[in-house]
Amino acid sequence: xxxxxxxxxxxxxxxxxxxxxxxxxxxxxxxxxxxxxxxxxxxxxxxxxxxxxxxxxxxxxxxxxxxxxxxxxxxxxxxxxxxxxxxxxxxxxxxxxxxxxxxxxxxxxxxxxxxxxxxxxxxxxxxxxxxxxxxxxxxxxxxxxxxxxxxxxxxxxxxxxxxxxxxxxxxxxxxxxxxxxxxxxxxxxxxxxxxxxxxxxxxxxxxxxxxxxxxxxxxxxxxxxxxx
Numbered sequence: 001x002x003x004x005x006x007x008x009x010x011x012x013x014x015x016x017x018x019x020x021x022x023x024x025x026x027x028x029x030x031x032x033x034x035x036x037x038x039x040x041x042x043x044x045x046x047x048x049x050x051x052x053x054x055x056x057x058x059x060x061x062x063x064x065x066x067x068x069x070x071x072x073x074x075x076x077x078x079x080x081x082x083x084x085x086x087x088x089x090x091x092x093x094x095x096x097x098x099x100x101x102x103x104x105x106x107x108x109x110x111x112x113x114x115x116x117x118x119x120x121x122x123x124x125x126x127x128x129x130x131x132x133x134x135x136x137x138x139x140x141x142x143x144x145x146x147x148x149x150x151x152x153x154x155x156x157x158x159x160x161x162x163x164x165x166x167x168x169x170x171x172x173x174x175x176x177x178x179x180x181x182x183x184x185x186x187x188x189x190x191x192x193x194x195x196x197x198x199x200x201x202x203x204x205x206x207x208x209x210x211x212x213x214x215x216x217x218x219x220x221x222x223x224x225x226x227x228x
Contacts, residue, residue, distance in 0.1 A: 010201050012227070013208040019225050020211040020218060032214065035093070036207045039069040042137050042196040043189055044114065045182070046105055047071065048153060049144040050174065051078035057086035058175035059142065064090040066186040069198065069206065072097045074105050077144070092213045095206075102152045110156075114139040118149050118157035119177060125160035128184040134193050140181055145174055 008016075021029045045063060050056050050073070060082050063071045071094055073080040080098065082091060099105035106116060115138040117131070126132070140161065143149030149157075163172065163180055172180075189196050198206065212218045222228045 010204055013204050016222060016227055017204070017208055017211060019227065020215050020221065023215045023218075023221060024211075028214070032207060032210050035067075036203045036210070037197065038067045039198050039203070039206060040067055040186070040189065040196050041069050041198050041202065042193060043068055043133075043182075043185060044070045044072060044109070044137075044139045045178070046074065046109065046139050046141045047080060048074045048102060048105075048141060048149060049077040050080055050142065052145055053081050053083040054086060055145060055173070055175045056080050057082040059178055060087050060091050060094065060096070062175075062178050062182045063094050066182050068094070068182060068186065069202075070095045070097060072099060072105055072109065072139070074099050074102050076101055093210065102150055106153070106156050109139045113137050115158045116141060116153070116156055117159045117161050118153050119143070119161050119181065120148055120154070121162050121165070122148075123154075123160040123162065125162060127162060127164055128181055128188075131159070131161060131185065131188075133185060133189045140178075140185070142174055142178055 045059060045068060047056065047059055050059070059071060062068070073096065075098060080096075097108075099108065109116060113136065115136055117138050118141045120143075138159075141149055141153050141157070143153070161181065163177060197203075215221065219228065
């Protein structure tokens with residue numbers, strides 16, 4: 001497995017990690033190492049045409065806070081545009097993949113073994129408590145704010161997920177829904193699924209990326225160390 005962005009091998013990544021770790025405090029490196037060990041790609045999110053910057057920002061922060069490493073977006077109707085003042089740099093700790101269309105995003109997720117789980121209050125299916133987290137990798141699809149998930153997602157979904165309501169409102173804001181779902185399912189995943197963590201190679205690639213982001217003048221330092 002190679003780091004395709006930089007065209008270097010896993011072994012080279014590990015060597016660069018060891019070298020760059022000298023240029024940050026040991027406590028900071030330990031924090032990054034602990035965080036990467038808690039990351040997962042077993043669960044991911046897809047935001048379909050989310051137009052409010054505050055909601056886009058919230059999804060980024062939810063993913064980072066609860067250890068979801070990948071966030072997918074579809075921007076055919078509106079740009080996924082997190083507010084920098086809300087995100088506050090958390091976007092550099094996760095991988096955001098932009099897709100040209102819903103069809104492309106769904107095909108990508110399915111080809112990588114993800115179950116398509118559509119969130120909607122209009123379909124009586126599973127809840128965060130009853131969803132089978134152990135049945136395989138899954139992608140939670142969050143729809144646009146006003147109309148929810150598209151008919152395309154509804155048709156392609158393997159399962160549907162809803163948050164039960166006992167009050168007068170029918171649904172919650174997309175940010176609130178995402179927070180509840182991501183927290184509950186990520187907690188259940190860690191408790192019930194044996195292989196939820198990223199592979200050793202995926203952790204190495206992610207830690208390498210984080211160090212490039214964290215260490216001041218990382219690339220000049222790598223050049224000075226003979227790596228570039």
